[in-house]
Amino acid sequence: MTQDQGSTNPSPSARASPTFGATSRGLSGQIGDLIWLSRKVVATDSRSVRLWAAMTLAIGLLTPVQLWATKGVADNLQERLDGGPGAAMWPFAALWLAVLGFTLLAGQVEGVFAATARERGGAAIAAEALDHATRIDLASFEHQGFYDQVALVLTSAEEKASDVVTQFISFGWAIPRAAAYLAVLLVFDWRLALIATIPTLPAVWGWFFSGALYWHAFEEQTRERRLAAYYAGLLSDRQAAKEVRLFGLAPTLIARWEASYWTTARELRTRGLRIGLKQRGLSLLSLSFVVLGLAWYVSIGPAEASAGTVVVVISSFLAFYHSIYFLGQPIQILGQSSGFASNLRGFLNWPADGAGLTARIAPVSGAGELRLEAVSFTYPGGTEPTLSDISLTIPARETIALVGENGAGKSTLVKLMLGLYAPDSGRVLLDGVDLATVDPVEVRKRLSGVFQHFTRYPLSARDNVTLGDCGKDGQAEAALDAAGLTRLVDRLPDGLDTILSPDLGGTDLSGGQWQRLAIARAGIREASLLALDEPTAALDPLAEVAIFKRFSDLARDRTTVLVSHRLGIARLADRIVVLERGRIVEQGTHDALIARPDSEYTAMWDAQARWYR
Structure with a gap:
């Protein structure tokens, strides 16, 4: 089968960096966001x-x-x-x-x-x-x-x-x-009331904006504080402990943690000092006006009053000022929270995938045809496209293998096929329906996959396979058997109910066993399209052979996309598609491509074959 011919669109321009943070909302906007959140x-x-x-x-x-x-x-x-x-x-x-x-x-x-x-x-x-x-x-x-x-x-x-x-x-x-x-x-x-009230207004204003400035400083430090937490996590992480000890990384990691920690601490302290000095200056100015005003009032001679009245008036004057200054901390916290409220409002208003879409897609009914028409994609904030003008049709029940060097765009293409990314230009269609017109939740019910960096859930073996809508509980045994894990599960202390996390008092698995579990999770779902991104990367040769033998069962009645650097597994595909720098450069069967001595695929195959000769 030859490559589909798509239009020759120019590479997309640099993609803007996404942001939802409010830079300058103004006092009314900040108060509005606080009221919205409350x-x-x-x-x-x-x-x-x-x-x-x-x-x-x-x-x-x-x-x-x-x-x-x-x-x-x-x-x-x-x-x-x-x-x-x-x-x-x-x-x-x-x-x-x-x-x-x-x-x-x-x-x-x-x-x-x-x-x-x-x-x-x-x-x-x-x-x-x-x-x-x-x-x-x-x-x-x-x-x-x-x-x-x-x-x-x-x-x-x-x-x-x-x-x-x-x-x-x-x-x-x-x-x-x-x-x-x-x-x-x-x-x-009434003059005494004015003396008590007017000077407090600048202080109230200062409290609110000092809190807002503090949040802005805290916001700017997010990455540095996350980095400090990451270094600290490495020092106590069970998985990282081997390399930390073997390579003597502890002094370096501690030094970097301290550098990140003290960088943020000193900066916050310095900014806090500047903000605090301005705030205290306004408060001192207000207090000075109050004292001067009170002295003036006493000098002109207040009216005669009873002892009780004098006691109440004096205590009221002092208590009023104390009550206003009691509001200083809440107002300052609201100033800080106004920045958060604006960010939260912007975040929740950030468009969700498929918002407002009403088109539907047919329910799962076997394999589906996947077609890409002149698809291009650039990562947010990127200046160069990762994929350019990709046009490809995968008929129902066909298995294709995506191969190419690191950075060729294989994993990105898989995410576009699975509807996880939306193309900047072009279309991705499943059974003739443009995925951009369908609610992604509905689309993903027809899709499944194993990712290069799959997740190890600290849950039971059963939950790792059937979690969410991946599959029904009764299907777990069959999926585990298809992934070659039946004997392993039988040896687990509590069988399928064994918690797979030593941090939670359970059992850990090897990297290859975890990868088989990810394959079982992908296989249990009744999906019409199955994508496997480096599904055997963590497996030893014998385990890889076992997965190869079960591959036909896993791909049966499904359209399958396989990504692998090990070209041996690519031979299982009906068609091999070679990517280079985000473009399709050649495609065909293994025999057809290997017969061309000048093909990219032949060069990669020969390079790998030398290690086994």
């Missing part, structure tokens, strides 16, 4: 949040009652000292104690509702973010900057989401108290 958290457990807010608000609203009771006790005490009856002192004292007792009890109840709301809200936001991460364009994950942004959102989601609601609800305690103190000052003298 609504999402509240919606997860509105009952607990309402009760939490109600308890907090009740505590705050009792402040005026407590002030009134304090004034009553002071006035009646003065009356008694002056020889009067002061008969109302004990009722006021009883009211003061009742308010204190309710406040303590309400605070305990508030803590229960707060913990419940924080746990459920944070977990729900984290789950939504994790779910969305599985549905966005997979190629974007290949871009390091985008991956850093995703990692920061996912690792911060649970904590930051619940923090937003916590800080907003804390206003329910602080604002009523501040309002009560301010009301006392307004009743006594």
